[in-house]
Amino acid sequence: MHVLLGVEGSEESRRALENTVDRATEAGDELTVAVFALRDQSVDAVEEYVRERLADVPLTWSIERVESDHPASSLVELAEAGPYEQLAIGGGQQSPMGKIELGTTTEFVLLNARVSVRLER
Amino acid sequence: MTGADESVEPFPRPPRTVDDDDGRIVELVSADIDDLESIVAMYAAFDPADRAQGIPPSEPPKIRSWLSDLLAKGLNVLAIHDGEVVGHAVLMPDADDGWELAIFVTQRYQGAGIGTALLETLLGYGVENDVESVWLTVERWNRPAIALYESVGFESTDAESFEMGMALDLSSIEVE
Numbered sequence: 356m357h358v359l360l361g362v363e364g365s366e367e368s369r370r371a372l373e374n375t376v377d378r379a380t381e382a383g384d385e386l387t388v389a390v391f392a393l394r395d396q397s398v399d400a401v402e403e404y405v406r407e408r409l410a411d412v413p414l415t416w417s418i419e420r421v422e423s424d425h426p427a428s429s430l431v432e433l434a435e436a437g438p439y440e441q442l443a444i445g446g447g448q449q450s451p452m453g454k455i456e457l458g459t460t461t462e463f464v465l466l467n468a469r470v471s472v473r474l475e476r
Numbered sequence: 477m478t479g480a481d482e483s484v485e486p487f488p489r490p491p492r493t494v495d496d497d498d499g500r501i502v503e504l505v506s507a508d509i510d511d512l513e514s515i516v517a518m519y520a521a522f523d524p525a526d527r528a529q530g531i532p533p534s535e536p537p538k539i540r541s542w543l544s545d546l547l548a549k550g551l552n553v554l555a556i557h558d559g560e561v562v563g564h565a566v567l568m569p570d571a572d573d574g575w576e577l578a579i580f581v582t583q584r585y586q587g588a589g590i591g592t593a594l595l596e597t598l599l600g601y602g603v604e605n606d607v608e609s610v611w612l613t614v615e616r617w618n619r620p621a622i623a624l625y626e627s628v629g630f631e632s633t634d635a636e637s638f639e640m641g642m643a644l645d646l647s648s649i650e651v652e
Contacts, residue, residue, distance in 0.1 A: 451549075451568040451576045453542055454529035454613060454639075462637055 357385040358473075359439040361421075361430045361460070362405055364396035367445035371475035372405065375443055376412055385415045389433055391426035393460070398422055427463035434470050446474030486649060487600035487628075490553050496588040500557050504597040507552040509544065511561075515554065516540050518561040523583045528615055529639060532580065551605055553598045555581070555590050563590050565598040567607060574609040575602065591624055599628065599646065608647040613639040 360375045362368045372388070379386045388409070390401040398420055409416050423429035434442040444464050447457040455476075457465075464472055491505045507515065519532045519539045533539050546552060546566050555563030563581040570576055577598070581591050602610065612630070614621050616638060625642050634641035 449530075450613065451570045452546070452566070452578045453531050453533075454576075454578070456529070456613065457638060459637055 356382070356440045357387065357438055358441045358443055359387045359389055359419075359434050359437065360443040360475075361389050361391065361426075361445075361464070362401060363391050363393045363426070363460070364401050364404075365393070365445070365448075367448050367458070368401075369404075371443065371445040372408060374475045376409070376414065380412065380414055387417045387419055387437070387439065389419045389421050389430055391421035391423070391430065393426065393458075427460040428467070430460070431464055431468045434468055439470060441471045441473055442468050443473040443475055446476040487596050487603055489600035489604050490597050492597060494589075494593045496557075496585070496590050496593070498588045500585075500588070502562070502590055502593065503556045504593060505554055505556060506601055507547065507554045507564075509547045511552075511554065512540065512543055512547060514561045515543055515547075515564055518564065518582055519543070519580070521582065522580070526580075526583060528618070529613065531578070551575075551598070551601055551607070553594060553601055555585070555594050557585065563594050565594040567598060567602050567610065570611075574611055575607050577610050577612040592627070595624060595628055599644075599649075603646050603649055608645065609643070610646060611641060611643040613641050616640045 358375065358379060360371065362372050388405050390398055390405055392398045392401060402418060402420060405418060419433060421429045421433065442464060444461050447455040447461060450456055491503065493501060493503050496502050516536060516539050520536050522532055524534060533542050546568060550566045550568040553565045554561050562585040565579040567575040567577050579591055579594050630642040630644045632640060633643045
């Protein structure tokens with residue numbers, strides 16, 4: 356399976372990347388990471404982080420840059436236009452109480468993507 | 477809505493005793509780590525349909541570690557009837573001098589005013605402990621919960637996602 360994983364600069368995204376890499380390596384999936392930035396993050400920094408992380412991983416992987424005012428919709432567009440069977444994304448952060456808080460990107464993807472969506476938790 | 481120059485009703489502090497709407501005598505007390513197992517028991521029997529935003533956890537070992545964290549770091553108030561914990565309200569500190577609030581009432585005891593009593597008592601306990609900024613998130617479709625929070629002064633801060641944010645500033649409020 357060819358998975359597209361959306362990654363920005365948060366801890367939630369970093370965890371999603373780790374889990375997705377583990378799963379893809381085990382399953383022999385192909386992985387494309389769509390790097391994007393939220394708030395004051397930088398796409399360059401996110402891309403650099405992902406490249407370094409994937410450098411020695413025994414996986415077929417590639418990176419797509421998403422530079423847009425509304426990364427969530429660009430991510431969905433990318434997923435639908437490309438050869439991907441699944442769009443994966445971080446499944447939320449935890450509040451001090453342990454409540455799941457979904458980000459607006461994840462909510463948009465859940466409601467709008469016409470491909471299968473996986474929340475990484 | 478209360479203005480800045482109107483008197484603000486104080487919140488009651490624990491311990492106190494109330495009669496719920498079904499005539500049951502309910503004690504509202506502050507809790508600490510010694511109460512862990514009695515609270516685990518309430519959550520172990522909790523209706524899974526009442527889970528909100530991923531809490532409470534469903535398995536006892538996870539309930540226990542989640543609760544230990546809440547009891548160690550937060551301000552906790554329990555509602556007790558006939559020696560059993562039937563409700564739990566907690567304020568947990570965040571990284572910015574704010575406190576997150578959550579309330580759970582076991583199904584058999586819902587709809588009888590215990591949530592309201594827990595909320596008011598927890599806020600009184602918070603005021604007593606110099607808590608100023610309280611916030612919470614609630615599922616947008618949970619009208620009874622939203623109405624409850626509005627009744628003590630919470631206002632909506634973020635209504636753009638599945639979870640609605642609400643906040644309350646306690647700094648001008650006294651304790652009874």
